[in-house]
Amino acid sequence: MYLQQNLDYTLFDWSKQGDLTPIEVERAEGCYFWDSSGKRYLDWNSQIMNVNIGHGNRHVIDAIHAQAEALPYVSSFMATRVRGELGEKLAEITPGDLRKTFFTLGGAEAVENAMKIARMVTGRDKIVTRYRAYHGATAGAASAGGDPRRLPLEPGVPWIVRAHDPYRYRCLFCRELDGCNLICEDHIEQTIEMEGPQNVAAVLLEGWSGSSGLIQSPRNAEYFQRLRRYCDRHGILLIIDEVMSGFGRTGKWFAIEHADVVPDIMVMAKGLTSGYLPLGAVTVRRDIADHFDDHTLWAGLTYGGHPMCLAAASACVDVYRNDNLIERAAQMGQRLRDELTALAQRHAIVGELRGEGMFYVLELVRERATREPLSPWNGPLSAPMRRAKQYLDSAGLYTYIRWNMIFSAPPLILSEAQLQQGIAHLDQALTLAGNEKR
Numbered sequence: 072m073y074l075q076q077n078l079d080y081t082l083f084d085w086s087k088q089g090d091l092t093p094i095e096v097e098r099a100e101g102c103y104f105w106d107s108s109g110k111r112y113l114d115w116n117s118q119i120m121n122v123n124i125g126h127g128n129r130h131v132i133d134a135i136h137a138q139a140e141a142l143p144y145v146s147s148f149m150a151t152r153v154r155g156e157l158g159e160k161l162a163e164i165t166p167g168d169l170r171k172t173f174f175t176l177g178g179a180e181a182v183e184n185a186m187k188i189a190r191m192v193t194g195r196d197k198i199v200t201r202y203r204a205y206h207g208a209t210a211g212a213a214s215a216g217g218d219p220r221r222l223p224l225e226p227g228v229p230w231i232v233r234a235h236d237p238y239r240y241r242c243l244f245c246r247e248l249d250g251c252n253l254i255c256e257d258h259i260e261q262t263i264e265m266e267g268p269q270n271v272a273a274v275l276l277e278g279w280s281g282s283s284g285l286i287q288s289p290r291n292a293e294y295f296q297r298l299r300r301y302c303d304r305h306g307i308l309l310i311i312d313e314v315m316s317g318f319g320r321t322g323k324w325f326a327i328e329h330a331d332v333v334p335d336i337m338v339m340a341k342g343l344t345s346g347y348l349p350l351g352a353v354t355v356r357r358d359i360a361d362h363f364d365d366h367t368l369w370a371g372l373t374y375g376g377h378p379m380c381l382a383a384a385s386a387c388v389d390v391y392r393n394d395n396l397i398e399r400a401a402q403m404g405q406r407l408r409d410e411l412t413a414l415a416q417r418h419a420i421v422g423e424l425r426g427e428g429m430f431y432v433l434e435l436v437r438e439r440a441t442r443e444p445l446s447p448w449n450g451p452l453s454a455p456m457r458r459a460k461q462y463l464d465s466a467g468l469y470t471y472i473r474w475n476m477i478f479s480a481p482p483l484i485l486s487e488a489q490l491q492q493g494i495a496h497l498d499q500a501l502t503l504a505g506n507e508k509r
């Protein structure tokens with residue numbers, strides 16, 4: 072059908088174009104989508120971890136229609152009804168005194184603008200980030216993430232400094248010890264000491280690590296609380312990127328709430344509209360907002376505050392609230408965790424299960440004792456990983472597989488029957504990968 076036309080006339084993300092056979096998607100509803108042959112896929116990854124409320128939600132679609140009829144677009148310099156309405160809703164659902172929002176078209180642009188705001192407010196240059204993190208594909212955001220997708224694009228922007236992650240399973244600091252000693256957090260402080268705290272505008276971290284493999288300190292709350300205190304002592308802003316981890320993904324509105332920490336700047340996208348239209352947001356605390364009362368905000372986008380995108384987000388927030396999706400994510404997430412834990416116990420190739428709420432990763436290894444990855448970091452998929460992927464594709468379970476990791480991030484509306492279906496497919500995929508390894 073249209074696959075060939077897609078391949079002939081368009082370029083796809085992050086791939087050698089010659090190897091591609093993207094699925095021809097015809098329609099989507101709830102937790103499923105269908106290809107042009109009528110085959111049904113269970114969307115176990117909410118597309119790119121963004122369709123949190125599921126596909127085809129009537130309330131959001133109607134809101135987009137209504138906004139298109141009333142006022143599809145005006146300049147980002149204009150005030151609109153929906154802009155005020157969504158701004159207020161975001162102030163309500165974000166923690167602490169996070170108050171005013173700047174709108175962008177997606178996550179990367181939101182990260183760019185968050186970093187700009189931090190640099191403007193503090194008058195300092197450097198932004199400290201982590202290696203195992205992804206913050207988007209534009210120049211500054213790609214530099215900010217240490218994710219290897221940045222490597223072919225380097226040198227990046229010169230004012231990013233990266234530190235190591237609280238990767239307990241392969242930790243540089245405490246792997247041989249019984250528990251986490253939080254040296255991972257001291258390491259960030261030390262890095263900043265070496266860089267000169269007076270030169271550091273902000274520390275930028277994901278609220279919950281995402282595509283790098285849900286790498287989070289087992290002492291999550293202490294990790295963030297210590298960092299918060301350190302930043303406060305040195306006038307450094309804390310930017311939390313909730314692009315992937317926000318909007319119920321971890322069983323709370325925002326993952327940073329697990330640590331009971333209020334960031335100075337929060338970055339959102341993905342679940343903000345659940346993908347119905349593109350939108351990113353940078354929400355800042357009241358004192359940062361006040362700074363711009365008498366300083367120019369050197370930021371702007373033709374499509375910032377696009378009314379139709381804002382209408383999608385506003386309706387989406389209603390859906391999270393009215394359908395109690397955040398509470399549901401916490402409850403269903405517990406079921407998902409229990410089932411994945413059982414899989415992890417049954418299959419020797421599972422080295423570690425990590426995650427929270429409706430957000431998990433199974434990290435696969437050749438031997439539990441050596442923890443040798445089943446597929447190399449930043450390399451092509453090994454034969455066992457390819458076998459797992461091939462099975463899931465043919466069985467109609469759509470999910471994200473990266474290196475030696477299989478992700479589980481289904482829509483928050485997942486039913487018990489769908490959960491069982493997904494787990495059964497994962498079970499079989501792990502069996503096949505385990506057999507292939509031998």
Ligand SMILES: Cc1ncc(COP(=O)(O)O)c(C=O)c1O
Pocket residue numbers: 177178179180182205206207208277281282312313314315316340341
């Ligand atoms: C944590 C995080 N930040 C930022 C981004 C970039 O968002 P976008 O792809 O909308 O630019 C992503 C995308 O996956 C992400 O996971």
